Amino acid sequence: MTEQQQSWATADLYDEYEDRLQVGEPLFTHYGGQNYFCGPIATIKCFEDNSTVSELLGTPGNGQILVVDAGGSRRCAMLGDRLAQKAVDNGWAGVVMYGCIRDSAEIGQMPLGVLALATIPRKSIKKGIGESGIPVSFSGVMFRPGAWLYADPDGLVVADERIS
Numbered sequence: 001m002t003e004q005q006q007s008w009a010t011a012d013l014y015d016e017y018e019d020r021l022q023v024g025e026p027l028f029t030h031y032g033g034q035n036y037f038c039g040p041i042a043t044i045k046c047f048e049d050n051s052t053v054s055e056l057l058g059t060p061g062n063g064q065i066l067v068v069d070a071g072g073s074r075r076c077a078m079l080g081d082r083l084a085q086k087a088v089d090n091g092w093a094g095v096v097m098y099g100c101i102r103d104s105a106e107i108g109q110m111p112l113g114v115l116a117l118a119t120i121p122r123k124s125i126k127k128g129i130g131e132s133g134i135p136v137s138f139s140g141v142m143f144r145p146g147a148w149l150y151a152d153p154d155g156l157v158v159a160d161e162r163i164s
Contacts (some may be wrong), residue, residue: 006036008164019161024139024156030092030116031104033086037113038150038164039063039093041143044132047071050123051076051118052130057083065113065151067143069136070099072078074117076124077102080140088112092149098138113151 014021030071039075042064044052070078079095081103087095094113097105101107102123135144141158143149148162 037111046130
């Protein structure tokens, strides 16, 4: 969904669907070229190893949002410009990273929503350690595969199903 096609705002969704939404704590900064993005959630849990992130972003995204529980680590980047381009090429709508990214200037030019805690130049290790398709929890939200995430400049909200 492009920002021109966007017909919702998280504040309006909250006003209308308060009892059906989880609201993320304000931990994240927008780094991608899309400040409004939504879609069904896919999940990964990994720590300082982005191998699973790379694997999943190499598959068809079909408008999904990859939610990565990277343990809140600020010691290395779990997403850079190459993986972000892979996400764009494979049709992912966005990435929510409970951790850091790098190559933020390049990512900011891509048609991809990216929320992360911070930026850092250090890359992650690659040992193939991580789990996908499981519920993950951070920022006061339980992110379940298949639930819907909506993000805009005001923050993010999650619903069990599509609401807009």
